[in-house]
Amino acid sequence: MLADKEAIAKILTYDSFGSIQYSASDIESVSYKGDILRFNLSGNRATMLSVDQLFYYHQQIMDSEKEIIDAQEIDNNTVVELAKEIGTVIWESGCKLGYVVRYRSWFYAVTEVLTTRGFQYSHSRHGSFYLAQEELRERSWEVGAALEVLEAA
Structure with a gap:
């Protein structure tokens, strides 16, 4: 060496x-x-x-x-399934914002959105539980706005 x-x-x-x-x-x-x-x-x-x-x-x-x-090889379906099975659910004002799940050394914030086609999921990767949780809370505002647009349509 x-x-x-x-x-x-x-x-x-x-x-x-x-x-x-x-x-x-x-x-x-x-x-x-x-x-x-x-x-x-x-x-x-x-x-x-x-x-x-x-x-x-x-x-x-x-x-x-x-x-x-290894972290780059994980796909969206794997992250969503892990989040739904063993992730920490984040609630705010009685509404489920999504899940935070750890996979290897990364935390993923998984957002669950009800659309006209059923539940849709997206995720983002973070170095700590706190950052993933904060990302989920920030994205929940975007999700709320998206749901209002869908309901109006």
Whole structure:
């Protein structure tokens, strides 16, 4: 892995919480002493990581990339079925706004709308339960306006 400069650049960027964007061309050489790795960088810079940190960060990056791929593969029907089966129902003033469901590390706000063709569903993805719940409340106002238009027609 130490020969893969692209992987090392991702790990160093992860270590800096993304505040410094490293590229493969920044890494000039790697040296070690005990379990500490020293990455010599262009511009007479250097940074250090322990071997354990390196492997831990590498695993975190691999897991997060896998979660992004997996999260993108989920389709609307799957999200709606999960929400209806195990999601948290959000109510306001006696009206069901929709559901919040967790799938892997993401929360989905699923809106349920009664239209002339029956119930229709849409969803949006969020990083936290709170954000998904707030999105559901905001969208409920749009849904209310849409229902008024349908009833008037």
